[in-house]
Amino acid sequence: MDQLVTGTEVLLFKIPFLSTLVGSFDSLVRPAIFPPHPAAYRYGWLYLGFFMVLIGLNAVSPRFWCRYLCPLGGIFGLLGKVSLMHCEISSDCTQCGMCIPTCPTGAIQENEGVFCDPGECTMCLICKADCPGGKVHFPIRTAQFIHQPYDINRKKALLSFGTAVIGVGLLDTQWIDQKQSDLLIRPPGVINDQLLSTCIRCGECSTVCPTNAIQMAVWEGGVEGFWTPVLVLRNGYCDYSCQACGQVCPVEAIPPLTLEEKRKQIIGKAEIDRTRCLPWAENQECIVCEEMCPIPDKAIRLEELQVTSPGGEVKILQRPHVIRRECIGCGICENKCPLTGEAAIRIQILSGHQHENQYRGR
Numbered sequence: 001m002d003q004l005v006t007g008t009e010v011l012l013f014k015i016p017f018l019s020t021l022v023g024s025f026d027s028l029v030r031p032a033i034f035p036p037h038p039a040a041y042r043y044g045w046l047y048l049g050f051f052m053v054l055i056g057l058n059a060v061s062p063r064f065w066c067r068y069l070c071p072l073g074g075i076f077g078l079l080g081k082v083s084l085m086h087c088e089i090s091s092d093c094t095q096c097g098m099c100i101p102t103c104p105t106g107a108i109q110e111n112e113g114v115f116c117d118p119g120e121c122t123m124c125l126i127c128k129a130d131c132p133g134g135k136v137h138f139p140i141r142t143a144q145f146i147h148q149p150y151d152i153n154r155k156k157a158l159l160s161f162g163t164a165v166i167g168v169g170l171l172d173t174q175w176i177d178q179k180q181s182d183l184l185i186r187p188p189g190v191i192n193d194q195l196l197s198t199c200i201r202c203g204e205c206s207t208v209c210p211t212n213a214i215q216m217a218v219w220e221g222g223v224e225g226f227w228t229p230v231l232v233l234r235n236g237y238c239d240y241s242c243q244a245c246g247q248v249c250p251v252e253a254i255p256p257l258t259l260e261e262k263r264k265q266i267i268g269k270a271e272i273d274r275t276r277c278l279p280w281a282e283n284q285e286c287i288v289c290e291e292m293c294p295i296p297d298k299a300i301r302l303e304e305l306q307v308t309s310p311g312g313e314v315k316i317l318q319r320p321h322v323i324r325r326e327c328i329g330c331g332i333c334e335n336k337c338p339l340t341g342e343a344a345i346r347i348q349i350l351s352g353h354q355h356e357n358q359y360r361g362r
Contacts, residue, residue: 043218063105067120077119083141085123087116090135099127099136184220185231185329185347187245188238188265189255199253201227205245211236213331214245229254231267233331233347238267240294240330268329268347270299270322277344279319283307289333289345290320299327300345320345 057064066073080086087107089099099108107120108127116127116136128136186192187205206214206229213236214229221228229245231238243262246254257265270289274280279287290300302318309315322345329347337343 046218061106067105076122080118080121083118085138086118086141087121087123087127088137088139089114089116090137093135094133096132099131102126102130184217184225185233185268185331185349187214187229187231187254188243188262188267189246189257190229190253195228195253196224198251199228200251202250203227204248204250205229205254208244208248209236210242210244211239211335213237213335231331231347233334234343235335237332237335238330240332263328266328266350267331268349269324270327270329270333270345271348272320272322272345273342276339276342277320278339279317281344283309283317285317286338287318287320288336288338290318292332292336294330294332295326295328297323297326299323300333 054065061067089108093114095110095114097110097114099114100110103126104124105120105122107117107122109115109117123138125138128138186195201216203216206212206216213231213233215232215235216227217225217230218227221230240263241259243257243259246252246256246262249256272280277286278284287302290298290302293300300320300322303321304316304318306314307317329349331347333345334343334347337345
């Protein structure tokens with residue numbers, strides 16, 4: 001929505017009699033609609049919704065996460081099939097059904113008789129205590145494998161889920177990668193292919209980032225890039241004197257660079273949108289990006305020129321220019337741009353060299 005409003009503003013601003021109205025909207029109305037400073041962590045509503053769904057699924061089936069989604073629960077179920085002790089219901093069971101609702105994992109089921117699924121049973125012994133006839137026992141297994149009837153519907157569901165997971169894993173996402181935005185920016189020193197295969201999605205880099213620039217990708221990185229680190233430079237910037245993300249990464253998906261090495265890494269290049277930049281689009285004074293640039297030789301420099309205002313006043317104006325050979329793409333210029341919404345200067349990755357280790361030529 002923010003980008004849609006920005007694009008509309010750019011088009012309308014070119015119409016002379018609407019430029020003042022658009023400027024007033026951008027300074028007065030827009031900040032009330034869109035927050036001037038994004039939240040520290042994006043998609044908070046998505047995380048909350050995910051956990052609310054998990055909690056709601058417990059109403060459908062108790063301990064839904066443990067029984068159907070948790071990998072540890074799956075391993076426990078496999079071990080339960082071959083454990084020495086197992087739940088056994090006597091053949092002379094009266095089938096009163098009192099044990100079925102008391103079982104916390106749903107291991108006791110009724111399907112042409114009452115039986116206990118050893119893959120679901122945690123041997124809590126609640127059923128043994130509640131059985132009025134004492135028909136539930138936990139003997140030592142004497143045979144290598146004891147056959148138990150199984151819920152065919154659940155078996156089909158698990159098979160379908162497993163097939164879907166394998167299908168996603170085998171999915172060729174190259175066509176998705178080709179459509180990724182040039183604004184999908186990775187932390188310094190990262191090689192994209194290596195990141196996708198190495199990153200364990202722990203989120204430590206996002207936690208340690210002092211400016212909250214590192215966020216976890218949701219859909220902008222495609223299927224393979226889900227929950228991998230990306231730089232959201234309107235949210236924060238890559239601090240020129242910080243290499244914490246590389247130091248904290250447990251698998252070195254983000255390389256542990258020294259500060260000197262990190263300062264030579266090219267994350268991307270700054271590009272000025274002259275249809276939004278105040279000195280270029282409106283002949284207004286603004287040199288924030290040049291002032292904030294941390295590069296010693298300045299990757300953004302100012303050009304002085306003489307301009308005439310609509311009222312006929314002649315003044316000297318400074319317009320910013322990006323010196324591409326100096327820019328490392330730290331993004332502080334984009335982060336500090338005073339415009340609301342999309343910044344007038346943005347970092348873009350280098351075409352054909354996505355997140356490769358590149359050093360500035362001197």
